[in-house]
Amino acid sequence: MHDLKTIRDNPAAFDAGLARRGIAPQAEALLALDARRRAAQTAFQEMQARRNDASKQIGALKRSGGDATALLDEVAVLKEKIPALEEEDRALGAEIEALLVSLPNLPADDVPDGPDESANVEIRRWGTPRAFDFTPLDHDALGEKLGGMDFDAGARLSGARFVVLKGALARLQRAIGQFMIDLQTNEHGYTEIDPPLLVKDGAAFGTGQLPKFTEDLFRANTGHWLIPTAEVPLTNLVADSILEEAALPLRMTALTPCFRSEAGSAGKDTRGMIRQHQFHKVEMVSIAHPDHSEEEHQRMTRCAETVLQRLELPYRVMALCAGDMGFSARKTYDLEVWLPGQQRYREISSCSNCGDFQARRMKARFRPEGEKGTRAVHTLNGSGLAVGRTLIAVMENHQTADGGIQIPEALRPYLGGLERIG
Structure with a gap:
């Protein structure tokens, strides 16, 4: 299976290797899925961090007798959104892996070119x-x-x-x-x-x-x-x-x-x-x-x-x-x-x-x-x-x-x- 980091670093070389195998370019599609997944992971991490911060603030407000209604509403919304991001991350990861495992190994530089x-x-x-x-x-x-x-x-x-x-x-x-x-x-x-x-x-x-x-x-x-x-x-x-x-x-x-x-x-x-x-x-x-x-x-x-x-x-x-x-x-x-x-x-x-x-x-x-x-x-x-x-x-x-x-x-x-x- 191919290393996604290597594809990120040099997508043109990856596509050139596939072309020698007679396979159409795949780097653009892979990197687009990868970008979407990384965005979902970033949003997930940010929401988790915000939920944790809000939960701490709620605790502090309750101890001091303040009104935590707005923060409680915000945490409730975050709890609804976070599972969807987790599922998006999982689904995109599966899609990337399915594409990667379908692609053959790239030929070494000294392998002769040719179709058959x-x-x-x-x-x-x-x-x-x-x-x-x-x-x-x-x-x-x-x-x-x-x-x-x-x-x-x-x-x-x-x-x-x-x-x-x-x-x-x-x-x-x-x-x-x-x-x-x-x-x-x-x-x-x-x-x-x-x-x-x-x-x-x-x-x-x-x-x-x-x-x-x-x-x-x-x-x-x-x-x-x-x-x-x-x-x-x-x-x-x-x-x-x-x-x-x-x-x-x-x-x-x-x-x-x-x-x-x-x-x-x-x-x-x-x-x-x-x-x-x-x-x-x-x-x-x-x-x-x-x-x-x-x-x-x-x-x-x-x-x-x-x-x-x-x-x-x-x-x-x-x-x-x-x-x-x-x-x-x-x-x-x-x-x-x-x-x-x-x-x-x-x-x-x-x-x-x-x-x-x-x-x-x-x-x-x-x-x-x-x-x-x-x-x-x-x-x-x-x-x-x-x-x-x-x-x-x-x-x-x-x-x-x-x-x-x-x-x-x-x-x-x-x-x-x-x-x-x-």
Whole structure:
């Protein structure tokens, strides 16, 4: 959420940031509401002070035998007016907050301009797409040929965008998830967390899923939300808290199922496992000092890249333009893995620096050493990686001419030394 004081100090910069997101100016409307609210607060304080003074004068007059009728009438009028000002203050505050929480984070200065993914900028590449001496299969055709990927069963059980994995492919997916979580904890220093998969409104609000993206979430009949990513519970572990500066950065990771309704994705990736309602993902979250969040962002992105390198999967790193970034992000790098079956790069991880945007919504702060006040922390999140999409990439990049899959060296210890499926 945005800081109203910052908007007051530089409304033009605020509107310029929104314009880069393709959003119309909002500062004038916000500041007009703010002026009305501050006027109501001033009038309330003045009336309260006058009522208190008048009450003291009434007491003095009564003790001296004077006539307090006029003052009593004045206090009666003030008592009638004060609740209306309190209500005006509350209503204007709610209106300001509703507008503020609907607006996305402002892009960092070095984020490329552009309206959509066509303006994203390639930063670097790793690996060379394999030259096959046969026509490589899509993962869905390969999976069905191996008898380990059953989309018909998924549809019978749950509908579209579900799949049943069987046998070796189910085991391979589990191995990929275990390899990733071990890498992020043992080598990269993230603390493994096993969080709830159901969260309350406040947690979904804190990371920016609510209220804007309600239709993208699944809701239980208990009122809980199924997590769309472990970013939600992990980041909210510091909600409503004041951390010590020495504790930063906090680095957390989790391997969890994730649930997304994929609202607005009708007709996109309807075949295969690219876009599912249920999938597993290893999430990384960092709670960082504002002065070091850019450095932490680069580190997190490298941690995600390491997974792809160990699995021998060619990829590229893309800096997202202002118009393509997620709601809470101020800067995002996407990792896109090469998929031979589609002959294109596809997103497999997003690593985002959210600045203090989520922290303000969550009231997550730290106390700088030697200072009395507190500051908002910076929050970062990234996929390290999406397990299902990594399974797809392993299958397609390491497939063999006879319809099998060669297991990358890094995964073999998780499969009892197995070198090949098929």
